[in-house]
Amino acid sequence: xxxxSVKGDFSAAHFLRDYHGKCEKLHGHxxxxxxxxxGRTLDKCGMVIDFKELKDKLNRILCEFDHxxxxxxxYFKKINPTSxxxxxxxYKKLDKQISNKNLKVKKVSxxxxxxxxxxxxx
Amino acid sequence: xxxxSVKGDFSAAHFLRDYHGKCEKLHGHxxxxxxxxxGRTLDKCGMVIDFKELKDKLNRILCEFDHxxxxxxxYFKKINPTSxxxxxxxYKKLDKQISNKNLKVKKVSxxxxxxxxxxxxx
Amino acid sequence: xxxxSVKGDFSAAHFLRDYHGKCEKLHGHxxxxxxxxxGRTLDKCGMVIDFKELKDKLNRILCEFDHxxxxxxxYFKKINPTSxxxxxxxYKKLDKQISNKNLKVKKVSxxxxxxxxxxxxx
Numbered sequence: 001x002x003x004x005s006v007k008g009d010f011s012a013a014h015f016l017r018d019y020h021g022k023c024e025k026l027h028g029h030x031x032x033x034x035x036x037x038x039g040r041t042l043d044k045c046g047m048v049i050d051f052k053e054l055k056d057k058l059n060r061i062l063c064e065f066d067h068x069x070x071x072x073x074x075y076f077k078k079i080n081p082t083s084x085x086x087x088x089x090x091y092k093k094l095d096k097q098i099s100n101k102n103l104k105v106k107k108v109s110x111x112x113x114x115x116x117x118x119x120x121x122x
Numbered sequence: 123x124x125x126x127s128v129k130g131d132f133s134a135a136h137f138l139r140d141y142h143g144k145c146e147k148l149h150g151h152x153x154x155x156x157x158x159x160x161g162r163t164l165d166k167c168g169m170v171i172d173f174k175e176l177k178d179k180l181n182r183i184l185c186e187f188d189h190x191x192x193x194x195x196x197y198f199k200k201i202n203p204t205s206x207x208x209x210x211x212x213y214k215k216l217d218k219q220i221s222n223k224n225l226k227v228k229k230v231s232x233x234x235x236x237x238x239x240x241x242x243x244x
Numbered sequence: 245x246x247x248x249s250v251k252g253d254f255s256a257a258h259f260l261r262d263y264h265g266k267c268e269k270l271h272g273h274x275x276x277x278x279x280x281x282x283g284r285t286l287d288k289c290g291m292v293i294d295f296k297e298l299k300d301k302l303n304r305i306l307c308e309f310d311h312x313x314x315x316x317x318x319y320f321k322k323i324n325p326t327s328x329x330x331x332x333x334x335y336k337k338l339d340k341q342i343s344n345k346n347l348k349v350k351k352v353s354x355x356x357x358x359x360x361x362x363x364x365x366x
Contacts, residue, residue: 001366002328007359019167021174045263046324051360052265080168084124115129116173122123141289143296202290206246237251238295244245 003106004048005036008058010066014081031086032111033062035094039103049103061093083110083118091120125228126170127158130180132188136203153208154233155184157216161225171225183215205232205240213242247350248292249280252302254310258325275330276355277306279338283347293347305337327354327362335364 013028035058039048064073070081079085087110095105104122111117135150157180161170186195192203201207209232217227226244233239257272279302283292308317314325323329331354339349348366355361 001364002331003363003365004328005361005363016167021172042326042328045260046326046329048328048362050265051327051356055360082164082168083173084126084164084170085168087124112173116177117127118170119125119127120123121125138289143294204286204290205295206248206286206292207290209246234295238299239249240292241247241249242245243247 001038001040002042002048003036003038004051004054005034006051006055006058008033008035008055008062010062010068012065012068012070014070014076016080016082018080029112031065031083032117033058033087033090034109034111035090036106036108037098037103038106039100041102049098049100057094057097058090061090083112083116084120086110087118087120091122095122123160123162124164124170125158125160126173126176127156128173128177128180130155130157130177130184132184132190134187134190134192136192136198138202138204140202151234153187153205154239155180155209155212156231156233157212158228158230159220159225160228161222163224171220171222179216179219180212183212205234205238206242208232209240209242213244217244245282245284246286246292247280247282248295248298249278250295250299250302252277252279252299252306254306254312256309256312256314258314258320260324260326263324273356275309275327276361277302277331277334278353278355279334280350280352281342281347282350283344285346293342293344301338301341302334305334327356327360328364330354331362331364335366339366 009032011030015026016023037049070076075089087108091105091108107119107121109117109119131154133152137148138145159171192198197211209230213227213230229241229243231239231241253276255274259270260267281293314320319333331352335349335352351363351365353361353363
């Protein structure tokens, strides 16, 4: 089994509803994102998926988030823009873009800071 | 499935008994620790567990280690304070503090240096 | 279950055959490598495997790659020196050197850059 992982990032504002603590205030982060795609075999070039192709797909997804106010994105109007929910949202968007049936989006991790991150595993 | 991971650190002295090599001498490290908690669902705020809550739990555990001589901690009087044993000890302490039945401490990793770490998985 | 992971690195040139894009040109990277060995129990010293022993094994393998032209290494004359194939090659070499039946090489990851890496899992 092989996996390919790439990282991206975005800077955004957010706050959490129904939360008591620092995160209820409007604030922001430099978020880091890592996505992992797995496959049982390699293509004839020796790749699971081209790093460049996966990075391009990820960066197109992160464009929506970069320099935005996450709470105003329609997906996050009803659910909080926590790292957990952001990871699941990125997973859903990326999974739709992986048309090769031999590949699987295995996990998506979202770092809110150097010391804390959440992962979504389908 | 979701996971939440947070990092902490401590600085401590140790040496290894029954070992032949550099680690038999009294020395020390800036250790890094990462703990991972998993859950199948999110709470109504959109979290597995609040990053702050998990960091607070971890930091309270690491307080015992920070600026200490690990071999003098009672747990390590009979077994060596290797990264493997430190990881298991942190797991046991953290697991007792996770009262929510839907959450599980999935792994604890302990870095002795930038290039070497051990992980305990229950 | 315990795991021990160590990191190494090498600098090498490579290019990809049957590929259209930047990687078809001769170029190079500072590669990073992480190997993970797992075991159900610890030895009497409290280790899965000594960090030093695992690092020495890894560094001996990476010697062949460091300051080399990967495409000229015999293993890569017929298959491309992608991160995926490099990871599998390192796995095969390391696995042969782990004689303890209680230990298993669980995964090998190869970073081509800070933001992209491939993993081989047996």
